[in-house]
Amino acid sequence: MLILGLLKRWFERAxxxxxxxxxxxxxxxxxxxxxxxxxxxxPQHVMICPKVRLADVINCSGEDWKQGVRRAHFAEASRFVIxxxxxxxIVLAV
Numbered sequence: 001m002l003i004l005g006l007l008k009r010w011f012e013r014a015x016x017x018x019x020x021x022x023x024x025x026x027x028x029x030x031x032x033x034x035x036x037x038x039x040x041x042x043p044q045h046v047m048i049c050p051k052v053r054l055a056d057v058i059n060c061s062g063e064d065w066k067q068g069v070r071r072a073h074f075a076e077a078s079r080f081v082i083x084x085x086x087x088x089x090i091v092l093a094v
Contacts, residue, residue: 031050034079046085050079051080
């Protein structure tokens with residue numbers, strides 16, 4: 001919240017007020033219930049990362065990138081990525 005406030009003040013000085021505001025929570029409704037169920041079901045040594053872009057989890061070759069494959073297919077977001085909390089190694093994307 002502090003960083004958002006500082007950025008807001010900086011941008012307001014640069015050219016007027018911004019239309020953005022802070023969300024109260026990362027997850028709501030069914031997404032929050034699913035997160036809580038995952039948290040209870042998974043071992044303590046893994047972390048749950050919400051709303052991760054597929055482009056952050058998978059990659060493609062340079063040739064495929066040139067053909068636009070990555071841009072076309074990687075805009076989707078995974079609801080949760082499960083990763084090892086020590087190494088950050090990806091275990092599962094949901």
